[in-house]
Amino acid sequence: MLSHPVIKFLRRFYSGNMAAILGTLIVSTVIIMSAFASVIAENDPKKRVARGHQPPSAELLLGSTRSGKDVFSQVLHGGQVSLMVAFGAALITITIAICVGVSAGYFGGRVDEFLMSLTNIILVFPQLPLLIILAAFLGQVGPVVIALIIGLSSWAWGARVIRSQTLAVRNKEFILAAEVMGESKWRIILFEILPNLISIVVGMAMGTCIYALMAEAGLGFLGLGDSTIVTWGTMLFWAQSNSAFIVGAWWDMVVPGTAIAIFGGGLALLNMSVDQISNPKLKTGSYIKTWRRMKTEVEARRAQS
Amino acid sequence: MNQLTEATMVEQVVTNETGSQSVEVENLVIDFALDNALFNRQYMRALNGVSFSIKAGEAMALVGESGSGKSTCARTLCRLYKPTDGVLKLNGRDINASGSKMTQTELAKQIQMIFQDPFGSLNPVHTIRHQMYRPIRIHMPELKGDAIEDYMLSILERVGLSPAKQTADKFPHELSGGQRQRVAIARALATGAKFILADEPISMLDVSIRLGILNLMADMKEEGIGFLYITHDIATARYFAERTGVMYVGHMVEWGNSDSVTQNPQHPYTQLLISAVPEVGRKRGNATVDGKKSQIPLWKPDSKGCPFAARCPKVTDQCHTEMPSVTEVAEDHFVRCFAL
Amino acid sequence: MTGVREPLLSISDLCVDYITDDGNARAVNKVNLDIYPGETVGLAGESGCGKSTLAFAIANLHNAPALITGGKINFQGRDILTLSPEELRQFRWSKASMVFQSAMNSLNPVITIGDQLVDVVLAHETISVTEAEKRAIAMLDMVGIHASRIKSYPHQLSGGMRQRVVIAIALILRPKLIIMDEPTTALDVVVERDIMDQLYDLKEQLGFAILFISHDLGLMGQITDRIGIMYAGQMVELGETEGIIANPQHPYTQGLLSSFPTIHGPKERLEGIPGNPLNLLDVPAGCYFQDRCSQCDTICIDVMPNIEVLQVPDERQVACHKVSQGDAL
Numbered sequence: 001m002l003s004h005p006v007i008k009f010l011r012r013f014y015s016g017n018m019a020a021i022l023g024t025l026i027v028s029t030v031i032i033m034s035a036f037a038s039v040i041a042e043n044d045p046k047k048r049v050a051r052g053h054q055p056p057s058a059e060l061l062l063g064s065t066r067s068g069k070d071v072f073s074q075v076l077h078g079g080q081v082s083l084m085v086a087f088g089a090a091l092i093t094i095t096i097a098i099c100v101g102v103s104a105g106y107f108g109g110r111v112d113e114f115l116m117s118l119t120n121i122i123l124v125f126p127q128l129p130l131l132i133i134l135a136a137f138l139g140q141v142g143p144v145v146i147a148l149i150i151g152l153s154s155w156a157w158g159a160r161v162i163r164s165q166t167l168a169v170r171n172k173e174f175i176l177a178a179e180v181m182g183e184s185k186w187r188i189i190l191f192e193i194l195p196n197l198i199s200i201v202v203g204m205a206m207g208t209c210i211y212a213l214m215a216e217a218g219l220g221f222l223g224l225g226d227s228t229i230v231t232w233g234t235m236l237f238w239a240q241s242n243s244a245f246i247v248g249a250w251w252d253m254v255v256p257g258t259a260i261a262i263f264g265g266g267l268a269l270l271n272m273s274v275d276q277i278s279n280p281k282l283k284t285g286s287y288i289k290t291w292r293r294m295k296t297e298v299e300a301r302r303a304q305s
Numbered sequence: 306m307n308q309l310t311e312a313t314m315v316e317q318v319v320t321n322e323t324g325s326q327s328v329e330v331e332n333l334v335i336d337f338a339l340d341n342a343l344f345n346r347q348y349m350r351a352l353n354g355v356s357f358s359i360k361a362g363e364a365m366a367l368v369g370e371s372g373s374g375k376s377t378c379a380r381t382l383c384r385l386y387k388p389t390d391g392v393l394k395l396n397g398r399d400i401n402a403s404g405s406k407m408t409q410t411e412l413a414k415q416i417q418m419i420f421q422d423p424f425g426s427l428n429p430v431h432t433i434r435h436q437m438y439r440p441i442r443i444h445m446p447e448l449k450g451d452a453i454e455d456y457m458l459s460i461l462e463r464v465g466l467s468p469a470k471q472t473a474d475k476f477p478h479e480l481s482g483g484q485r486q487r488v489a490i491a492r493a494l495a496t497g498a499k500f501i502l503a504d505e506p507i508s509m510l511d512v513s514i515r516l517g518i519l520n521l522m523a524d525m526k527e528e529g530i531g532f533l534y535i536t537h538d539i540a541t542a543r544y545f546a547e548r549t550g551v552m553y554v555g556h557m558v559e560w561g562n563s564d565s566v567t568q569n570p571q572h573p574y575t576q577l578l579i580s581a582v583p584e585v586g587r588k589r590g591n592a593t594v595d596g597k598k599s600q601i602p603l604w605k606p607d608s609k610g611c612p613f614a615a616r617c618p619k620v621t622d623q624c625h626t627e628m629p630s631v632t633e634v635a636e637d638h639f640v641r642c643f644a645l
Numbered sequence: 646m647t648g649v650r651e652p653l654l655s656i657s658d659l660c661v662d663y664i665t666d667d668g669n670a671r672a673v674n675k676v677n678l679d680i681y682p683g684e685t686v687g688l689a690g691e692s693g694c695g696k697s698t699l700a701f702a703i704a705n706l707h708n709a710p711a712l713i714t715g716g717k718i719n720f721q722g723r724d725i726l727t728l729s730p731e732e733l734r735q736f737r738w739s740k741a742s743m744v745f746q747s748a749m750n751s752l753n754p755v756i757t758i759g760d761q762l763v764d765v766v767l768a769h770e771t772i773s774v775t776e777a778e779k780r781a782i783a784m785l786d787m788v789g790i791h792a793s794r795i796k797s798y799p800h801q802l803s804g805g806m807r808q809r810v811v812i813a814i815a816l817i818l819r820p821k822l823i824i825m826d827e828p829t830t831a832l833d834v835v836v837e838r839d840i841m842d843q844l845y846d847l848k849e850q851l852g853f854a855i856l857f858i859s860h861d862l863g864l865m866g867q868i869t870d871r872i873g874i875m876y877a878g879q880m881v882e883l884g885e886t887e888g889i890i891a892n893p894q895h896p897y898t899q900g901l902l903s904s905f906p907t908i909h910g911p912k913e914r915l916e917g918i919p920g921n922p923l924n925l926l927d928v929p930a931g932c933y934f935q936d937r938c939s940q941c942d943t944i945c946i947d948v949m950p951n952i953e954v955l956q957v958p959d960e961r962q963v964a965c966h967k968v969s970q971g972d973a974l
Contacts, residue, residue, distance in 0.1 A: 012666075034759040128411070156419070172424040172425045173420040173421075173426040174420055174425060174426055174427055174428045176385065176418075176420070176490070177418065177420065177426055178428075178439070179385070179409075180383045180413060180418050180503060181413055181417070181440050181443065181492075181496065182408075182409045182412075182413035182443050182444070182496075183408040183439065183443065191431075192428055195428075195431070196428070196429070196430055198430075199594065238342075274962050275713060286708060287664050287665050287666045287710055288663050288710075291709045291710055291712060292664075292709075293715065294664065294712055296543040298712065298713070298715070302727060303727075303827055341809040342939070351931070369832060370834070409856050412823035415655030419704075438781050452706055481921045481922060482692075483921065484921070511691040511692055511860070511905050511922065512691055512860050512862075512901060512904050512905070512917075513691060513900060513901060514917065514921075515904065515917065516904050516906075516916060517917055517919070519693060519906075520914065520916070520917075521737050524913075537834065539908060540905070540906045540907055540908045541906050543906065543908055543912070544906035544912070544915070562910070567908050568909070578834065578835065579908060581835045581837070581838040582835045582863070582908060583838075583861065583863035583864040583866070583904075584863050584908060584909070585862050585863045585866055585890060585902060585905050585907065586908050601803075
């Protein structure tokens, strides 16, 4: 069991890689706490349980909002929605980016030209204004629509990156060999090309997650989401409309903001650490420490003789 | 329609009975577009009327420098490129005929290719077993379960990879260059192919490993596999192949029996090539042939004359305007040159 | 010829390691080599033998994960490994220069070749730009490139011409030693011969020493005075080229020489060397060549052979138990 290739891979990935360990810890803590929100926080996030704008205390760990709702409970339940929107949007983006990027890279010719024109058009659109306009146009939209909007407007850059990676792999001899062998095009794309793109795709997935998280928070904050649903973005919206900062109820605003920052930071750390294994030239493995130590030893010896 | 099918079937039966399997290339012409213009598109001619044949159990070598078109020949035989003109025949049957189109699977059962770069010819994310199973699954659907494993192991043993089971469990980066090239050969054999097109199979391998691969291919020749051996090293062409063709800028300028072509070269380009090759044990001395300094020409569909005219020490006026016809200078030794 | 003069470059007991997560791989293992002024020394071997690593070490170009862990490299008396960065910069190129593998790709694609030459001169000498340009034109002429191409960009030149430019850049400061690492591998054989002829003429004119690294023994046999054969980081045979080619002593050299099919020799089945190259992370206690050697004996398995000087058939250094025991090979 311990020598299974996946376990070996994980051990090599984590040993000496502070970013990976921290990132994984943060991300998994946030996800678990959100998932078990109803168990950890007993209060219903939508019910009034205390007076308005109460500071953090033993009973209300993170204080209460203007309408007396439990901030701690809200941030955990809200996390469920925000994270689902973030992961959902990331999933949509990655799927479209892979489909477009790999097809353009593999088939080339007219298909490539058409898909790249489409990609360039989407790229040219300024994303945030587009999101705002779409959300405003559609009225008060729930999280699902928000996820869809974000997903459908942010795949363009990912498609370009995947296309250039596909081009690099496409002309390698093992792909030519598969074609000469008589493999169907679909099998080649799914089983020969895609596995070589995994490290790019994983990195892209994390980056997109962070972006989607921010986008959801932004839209919610602007009031474009459904403000009756509790998400980190809507928490910020309500805190802003109730002038939380000005009246001194800093917890109303700081808590959701910090939650976003912590989770985003954890994802960013994970993203950095994936970079290290997909690009060995970054020279950050444990062998570097050994190298530095030996270098100082050798130079000391040389200076003496 | 019925008559045609019958005729084809008779032809195939005849071929199989007489046992002469072969791949034939007749007057192959390939043009590549130099730009994407809608009108007046410029083309370069990568191959200009090349003809040769590969017989089962024999090796045909194509020797030439980069840009001579030798790789293009091989790739066209695998249908990676489409010929602009000319006919490619497998066992007498035109592989690109629009009537009874040969599917890629049918072609793949007979002709396979091995490439130059041992590091690039295997997918780094799959085990050797996975990469060997694919051709077997596609081309031998009647084998199931353990039969596939046994067949795979037998082929791996045949190419000299023992212990076969351990090798099958490994990933490509765990094997050496020579071992990877053997896997590439095994994969080509797994389809049941009778003809293997080897595009510079040993030039990226260590010197001491090269002979191992060449000898393996020679053993396979004894078992009846036909080879097209593409190389820039005329010495290994002579060592391995019975027949050799010398290519220059998409033209075959001299071809025939390997010994005859290498020991008694008639075309000035062949003579230049042979005198330039550094040989172990031969001292650096005065070159027997000196090419005039000139760029290698870019051949276009409307270019005239002999492609070597700009560099040939024996050039005459006729060489710039007319393509030399074929002369048979000895038994199974042909040259295209005016200055014989 | 040798013995009375001082060597230009003297490498003694050089060790270069590659530090990896799986252990230290010793790519160059206690190599000794002297190069005298004006001579051409060849270094032959296959991938993983350490010849490129050795070349990089001479110019002290190694970065992590490679590390020079032992030995000295004396150039005209001074140990290169103890030079300060400024002294090292002066040493590089004006005393010793290097032509890398596929060097034609190491030309800067957005600078004209004339400018690249001028930049090199101006980086080392304080002369005017016009003077430097004159030197550049003269150098290009010496390598056989017409002065009119001085404003050309690298992509406008053929592979052979680019290689000549690289050689011109390596020679423009008149170094005493030029290290060439597989300079002609990426070139066609006719172009290769032209370049080698040109290099030979230049050598007669300017009198520099060459360390020529390659796996092509045929080519090295033609242009080198002495040749060293390396295997798995060690020097296994070193001596005069003619002698080694005619009468190789070490089993690896013998195997290597019989791995080249010839055009004009007899047509017989050659065997090459069986087995696979050595994994440097897992080396045996005895001779590194034991798994592939036809002459392997019990002593070879346990004891590493030292390189010893022989006088018969000619002055040679060989690292092999069977040879030093006097068994005729």
